[in-house]
Amino acid sequence: MLKQSIGIGMLFIAGHAYSSNIIVTTTADTKADDQQCSLREAIEYINLGMPEEGYLGCGGKNASSVILLEKKAVYQIDTQLKITENLEIKTTYDSSLNDKTAPGLNNATIQMRGNERIFHIEDSKDRFLKVSLKELTLQGCGEERCRQQQGGLIYNNEHLILDYVKLSQGVANQGGAIYNLAQMTDEKIPAGFIEIKNSLLEANQAQEGGVIYTQFPRFVITTSVFKGNKTISVASANLYSAASxxxxxxxxxxxxxxxxxxxxxxxxxxxxxxxxxxxxxxxxxxxxxxxxxxxxxxxxxxxxxxxxxxxxxxxxxxxxxxxxxxxxxxxxxxxxxxxxxxxxxxxxxxxxxxxxxxxxxxxxxxxxxxxxxxxxxxxxxxxxxxxxxxxxxxxxxxxxxxxxxxxxxxxxxxxxxxxxxxxxxxxxxxxxxxxxxxxxxxxxxxxxxxxxVPETMGLIGQDILAGQIAKMSVSDLLGDSDLVPKEFCDQVYPNNPTGQAWQAGCVQIEQLDTRSKGKLTVDELGNLVYTPDSAWHGADVFKIKLVTSTTRFNSTTPYMEVKVQVIQEHENRMESDKIKVSGGAWSAYGLMALLGLLGLSRRKA
Structure with a gap:
């Protein structure tokens, strides 16, 4: 049932913004006239030239060549998907829901359940296709049974673009993740080209080209990570170009x-x-x-x-x-x-x-x-x-x-x-x-x-109840710096202005809107512990100055500043014996009746 309904929610989420795109409505690897659109059917629809009447539940009049997959859904496939037309496959999610998840963390996963690679991208016509994969995870089976001769996950002879893509567990003799044919055209230009950005290529392996095997150098790779891949042949490499x-x-x-x-x-x-x-x-x-x-x-x-x-x-x-x-x-x-x-x-x-x-x-x-x-x-x-x-x-x-x-x-x-x-x-x-x-x-x-190095003041805070302590961290505010150890502080400040023993970061506290109402400790990892001195009600607002491994070189202001706000409240234990909305179906019915009467009185008014 989940497989049948996954795309229905996407239809409501996507709305008019995606009305012309092809929405995959099932995670199953199907090919049937059942009004559900599988990934395989969506690709084949585009390969057919996108007929206006649609194809097995996919596309229709004014359809685009963009295929949308549901975020974090897993699409298992049994055999490779062949691409012979320009297209884009990407994960979609509703930005109106204020989803602040970083790109790449919502990826839909295309997982090989069978014994083949995932994509074969090649067209026999005399042209250069552009195939874009965005915010996707391609996962091979990672086992010997899936070993391909060329391309554990992708066989490419066109212009392939990967953006926020994870390629993992591909196994092949040549090109654990990608085999790039780069076949020479009549103009003496290799056809296959790979563009990789913001992507993770991890845990792939091959005899030659543990991650990528390309006949000729035909790639642009930026802002990406190659991690934990394996090339068996000592004469090859994980990113391997066979010839110049x-x-x-x-x-x-x-x-x-x-x-x-x-x-x-x-x-x-x-x-x-x-x-x-x-x-x-x-x-x-x-x-x-x-x-x-x-x-x-x-x-x-x-x-x-x-x-x-x-x-x-x-x-x-x-x-x-x-x-x-x-x-x-x-x-x-x-x-x-x-x-x-x-x-x-x-x-x-x-x-x-x-x-x-x-x-x-x-x-x-x-x-x-x-x-x-x-x-x-x-x-x-x-x-x-x-x-x-x-x-x-x-x-x-x-x-x-x-x-x-x-x-x-x-x-x-x-x-x-x-x-x-x-x-x-x-x-x-x-x-x-x-x-x-x-x-x-x-x-x-x-x-x-x-x-x-951060150029603006940071801000942290926590709300606590009386009797509790506040635990916060400034580690995310330090940029690419570390707090200096307390033993180093005398080199920064020969005359200790705090009147107390140094803590990590040579912390100095400056009260802002309130008097001091507690004690603060800081460790070298950037953890802050604030202990109130009594069960007061309200806020303690102060600024801390922290010396880091980079700010210490500034002779006039060798510190960064962080504003801290702790609000303490007394626990609210007040209970009312006049109104009770729990207690079974009668209470629920009574509440519904009351709301109905209120609505009726408003209409009459």
């Missing part, structure tokens, strides 16, 4: 046709990527994989710039040079990167910074909560973590206490200005989260994440 185009078909450096930008690669087995001529890599964080990158661009028309390539392999093994491995004829430009052993000095004008210490990830963990600056004083990055209400996680750079200025960091403010006629690749305009980088290029950070 001819010299005359490759664009000149630095105007690369294929880009990998502002993305994170972690916990992958096998080389993460092979870099061929016509591939440009900028502002990526490639940390904690079993191998790093394989460089094979003999024409010198490829680059890696402003990136972090560290801790590959993880944990540290005998093969410490696996961060970068170069073919004998490689001439890839390496500009202004933070690298581990094996990547070399790079461009003489914009050299790499070599990091030889093992302290890359706090706690030496690939994933999990970040340790405080007291717990780990030396690691450059936090482990991979997905913030609350976020689709993608990242590895946040840490600002260490032994820095005398931000320039002491090997990550922060490491952008480079052009020197004379030497070509420099500047930082990407925004980071993996879509945060704009500094307009001053010399202040931009290496890697996928640009460290952000």
């Amino acid at each position: 185009l001819a010299d005359e078909e490759i664009k000149a450096f630095p105007s690369m046709g294929n880009m990998i930008v502002s993305s994170t690669f972690t916990a992958n087995e096998g080389y993460v990527m092979n870099v061929l001529d016509d591939i440009g890599v900028n502002n990526i964080s490639l940390i904690g994989n079993s191998r790093g990158v394989y460089l094979n661009a003999p024409l010198g028309k490829a680059y890696i710039a402003n990136s972090v390539i560290l801790g590959n392999p993880h944990p540290v093994s005998v093969n410490t040079a696996a961060n970068c491995v170069q073919a004998g004829s490689d001439a890839t430009r390496l500009q202004n990167n933070l690298v581990g052993a094996g990547c070399g000095a790079g461009d003489s004008n914009y050299p790499n910074t070599l990091w030889t210490a093992n302290s890359v990830l706090a706690g030496n963990l690939l994933e999990g909560a970040c340790q405080t600056l007291s717990q780990d004083k030396t690691a450059l990055f936090c482990p991979y973590q997905v913030p609350e209400n976020s689709f993608l996680g990242f590895m946040r750079p840490r600002v260490l206490l032994n820095y005398n200025s931000l320039k002491d960091s090997v990550v922060l403010n490491q952008g480079q200005l052009q020197l004379g006629d030497n070509t420099v690749v500047g930082c990407a305009a925004s980071d993996q989260r879509g945060k704009n980088r500094q307009s001053d290029i010399t202040l931009c950070d290496r890697g996928a994440i640009e460290v952000m």
Whole structure:
């Protein structure tokens, strides 16, 4: 019954805004004249040219080529879905309901129940289709029985666009998630092209191309995460291009046709990527994989710039040079990167910074909560973590206490200005989260994440009853900073103005609208505990000043400010013995009769 009714609710939710789109009304993988529209039937309707009379319950006059799926619904399919026309498939939900869930968290899931891939995207006609998937999760069976020769989840030879898509559990010999045929056209241009943004590619595996196998470099990948994928062949990579185009078909450096930008690669087995001529890599964080990158661009028309390539392999093994491995004829430009052993000095004008210490990830963990600056004083990055209400996680750079200025960091403010006629690749305009980088290029950070410092006062508060304590957190307000430990506060304030022992963040309290009515404690994780000094009634409103790992460099105001408001009430135990609306059916009927009389009197009036 649920399968039959899922789309009916969508019809009422969508209203006129989606009246021309194709609404899938069942999660079942059906093909029958039953007036229900399945995903398979919707795709076949578009493949047929969208006849005005519709097709098996899908479409009709003035229908568009947009297919809508219900948020968080699971659509199980038994055999692959072939796409031969331009179309878009996306999750829909009613924005009028003020749904503040981040994109990617409402995804509908298309799950392979059978033994095949999910999509085969290819048209035999002489044209270039555009197929867009938005806010979807494609999930393979993840088992050997589902292994495909090419493309565990998608076989593509058209223009494929993925936005807020999760690709997982694809299994193949070539292309665990995607096989991109990139078949050469009469114009000597490969047809298949992949555009990936804001997406998560996780837990896919293949003999070659654990995530993507493409015949030629034909992709643009931005603001995405490749995590926990596996390539078995040591001669391949998780993002693998089989061959380069001819010299005359490759664009000149630095105007690369294929880009990998502002993305994170972690916990992958096998080389993460092979870099061929016509591939440009900028502002990526490639940390904690079993191998790093394989460089094979003999024409010198490829680059890696402003990136972090560290801790590959993880944990540290005998093969410490696996961060970068170069073919004998490689001439890839390496500009202004933070690298581990094996990547070399790079461009003489914009050299790499070599990091030889093992302290890359706090706690030496690939994933999990970040340790405080007291717990780990030396690691450059936090482990991979997905913030609350976020689709993608990242590895946040840490600002260490032994820095005398931000320039002491090997990550922060490491952008480079052009020197004379030497070509420099500047930082990407925004980071993996879509945060704009500094307009001053010399202040931009290496890697996928640009460290952000809040510029406005934060606000937190809690309502409590007498006898309770308030527990709050400022962790979400710290930006990409950490509270400094209490032992560090004397370096910030040689003369302690509080008259008390320091707490984490060198907290100072300034009363605003009320006198102080309680005691506040702060720990290094940003947890606040407020204990009222009595059973007072009303509010305690105050401002706290907190020193963080980044604000401490400001000599005049080395702190951020947060407004705190605690409201305390006495528990209301007042009960009335005059009115009682519980007590069974008679009370319910009586209430309905009373409401009916009220309505009648209003009509008479």
